[in-house]
Amino acid sequence: MATITMRQIRAGEVPFDGGTAIQEDPERPVFRGNGPDDYVCVVCANVLAVAMQPVQMTKKVRVRCGRCATINVAVTEEPDVRSPGQSARKHQ
Ligand SMILES: [Zn+2]
Numbered sequence: 016m017a018t019i020t021m022r023q024i025r026a027g028e029v030p031f032d033g034g035t036a037i038q039e040d041p042e043r044p045v046f047r048g049n050g051p052d053d054y055v056c057v058v059c060a061n062v063l064a065v066a067m068q069p070v071q072m073t074k075k076v077r078v079r080c081g082r083c084a085t086i087n088v089a090v091t092e093e094p095d096v097r098s099p100g101q102s103a104r105k106h107q
Pocket residue numbers: 056057058059060061080081082083084085
C-alpha cells in the first residue's frame with residue numbers, strides 16, 4: 016500500500032469534455048478500487064482515490080479536490096509537450 020501524491024493540472028490542460036471527477040464530499044474518496052495505492056491531492060493531501068490499480072490511474076483520470084478545488088491528475092511522468100493536430104481521436 017502506497018500513498019501517491021497526484022499532480023496539479025495546468026489550466027490549459029483541462030479539456031472541456033467533462034472528464035473531471037468532482038469530489039463533492041472531502042471525506043469521501045471519488046474512486047475506490049482494489050489495488051495497492053491511495054492517491055492524494057497535491058495541494059492539501061486530501062485523499063481523492065483509495066486502493067487504486069496503477070493502470071486505473073491514467074492521464075485521463077482527473078479529480079477535483081473537494082477541499083481545495085485543485086484539479087489533480089495521476090500521471091506525473093507524462094511529458095508535457097503536446098503537438099496540436101496530433102490527437103486524431105479527438106471527437107466533439
Ligand atoms: Zn486539495
